[in-house]
Amino acid sequence: MTIVVQLFGPLRERLGLDETPLALPDGATARDALAAFVAAHSEAADYYDAKTGRTPLMLIVDGERVALDAALADGAALLLVSPMAGG
Amino acid sequence: MRWRLKSAEELPPLAEAQRERYARQIMQAELGELGQRRLAAATALVSRHGGLGGPAALSLAMAGIGKLILVHPGRLVQPALNRMNLMSEAGLGQGHSTQAAETLKRCRADLVVEPHDCAVNDLENLNEIVAGCDVVVSAAPTFEERRCLHQACLRTRTPMVEAAMSGYSALLFTILPGETACLQCAFPDDGGWEEPFPVLGAVAHALGAMAALEAVHLLTDAPQLAGTLLLWDAKKMTMTRVALRRDPQCPACGGLD
Numbered sequence: 001m002t003i004v005v006q007l008f009g010p011l012r013e014r015l016g017l018d019e020t021p022l023a024l025p026d027g028a029t030a031r032d033a034l035a036a037f038v039a040a041h042s043e044a045a046d047y048y049d050a051k052t053g054r055t056p057l058m059l060i061v062d063g064e065r066v067a068l069d070a071a072l073a074d075g076a077a078l079l080l081v082s083p084m085a086g087g
Numbered sequence: 088m089r090w091r092l093k094s095a096e097e098l099p100p101l102a103e104a105q106r107e108r109y110a111r112q113i114m115q116a117e118l119g120e121l122g123q124r125r126l127a128a129a130t131a132l133v134s135r136h137g138g139l140g141g142p143a144a145l146s147l148a149m150a151g152i153g154k155l156i157l158v159h160p161g162r163l164v165q166p167a168l169n170r171m172n173l174m175s176e177a178g179l180g181q182g183h184s185t186q187a188a189e190t191l192k193r194c195r196a197d198l199v200v201e202p203h204d205c206a207v208n209d210l211e212n213l214n215e216i217v218a219g220c221d222v223v224v225s226a227a228p229t230f231e232e233r234r235c236l237h238q239a240c241l242r243t244r245t246p247m248v249e250a251a252m253s254g255y256s257a258l259l260f261t262i263l264p265g266e267t268a269c270l271q272c273a274f275p276d277d278g279g280w281e282e283p284f285p286v287l288g289a290v291a292h293a294l295g296a297m298a299a300l301e302a303v304h305l306l307t308d309a310p311q312l313a314g315t316l317l318l319w320d321a322k323k324m325t326m327t328r329v330a331l332r333r334d335p336q337c338p339a340c341g342g343l344d
């Protein structure tokens with residue numbers, strides 16, 4: 001299946017990327033998507049620690065915050081919001 | 088103090104000059120004369136009033152808020168002049184809050200302003216100051232200042248409007264301590280946030296005006312973003328609302344009720 005990863009906040013600026021498609025095995029979770037995304041974008045490495053499963057990102061699907069173990073559907077848009085404090 | 092609207096009996100009447108000055112917003116049914124009286128009796132603290140908090144403070148002043156407490160450290164430098172609209176070239180090298188207070192007083196002579204040329208975390212009596220506020224607008228460029236202010240808001244049960252941006256990404260939500268998700272529930276980790284971050288004045292100004300609008304909603308009627316995160320993509324010009332739930336295990340607000 002294929003989902004779209006959308007970026008919001010400093011991570012978007014760092015990668016110079018608004019959104020990108022991501023191919024995943026069927027039944028993949030948000031954790032799988034995050035791991036695959038970070039593997040494909042090494043500049044995002046500090047936003048996901050595969051060992052501990054920790055991430056500072058807020059993960060959103062269809063306007064709902066989701067946990068890392070949430071299953072994703074084909075065509076889903078996964079919004080990754082990185083913390084920001086700009087003012 | 089837990090958020091609640093003041094009743095008509097608790098509020099002084101408007102003076103004729105106030106009725107005239109604010110006529111165009113009093114005619115807004117949701118605000119009305121009672122809302123205007125609530126604004127006139129309200130105190131707001133704005134933590135940093137640069138590109139984001141400056142327009143928020145200006146909007147609140149123009150709307151007729153009773154008192155503004157301005158907190159901003161450091162002295163004005165040239166690269167701030169692309170966005171800090173309470174500042175001017177003549178103020179280069181001067182303290183931000185003193186200057187902002189002068190700008191706001193020129194717009195509205197009867198505004199009560201309390202400037203502090205320092206950061207919130209430098210205020211020894213921060214809890215006491217925040218306890219005297221009806222709302223706090225969090226608009227500093229560091230998580231250190233935001234979390235310090237947030238702590239004071241949780242401790243004193245003071246509503247906080249959290250507004251933050253970076254480049255074309257902007258977010259806004261309201262925290263009613265003990266009732267809705269707090270800053271820690273929303274973002275437990277700073278995610279390596281660091282300055283400087285990209286900022287175009289128009290993005291910061293628009294978000295600042297939205298933060299002021301949310302504060303006006305909160306002070307006169309009801310907050311619209313309590314427990315709801317508003318994400319504004321200023322590049323695509325889209326907005327997304329996301330429900331925020333309290334984390335029962337939250338180390339900051341888990342024990343609050």
Ligand SMILES: [Zn+2]
Nearest residue numbers: 269272337340
């Ligand atoms: Zn919390």
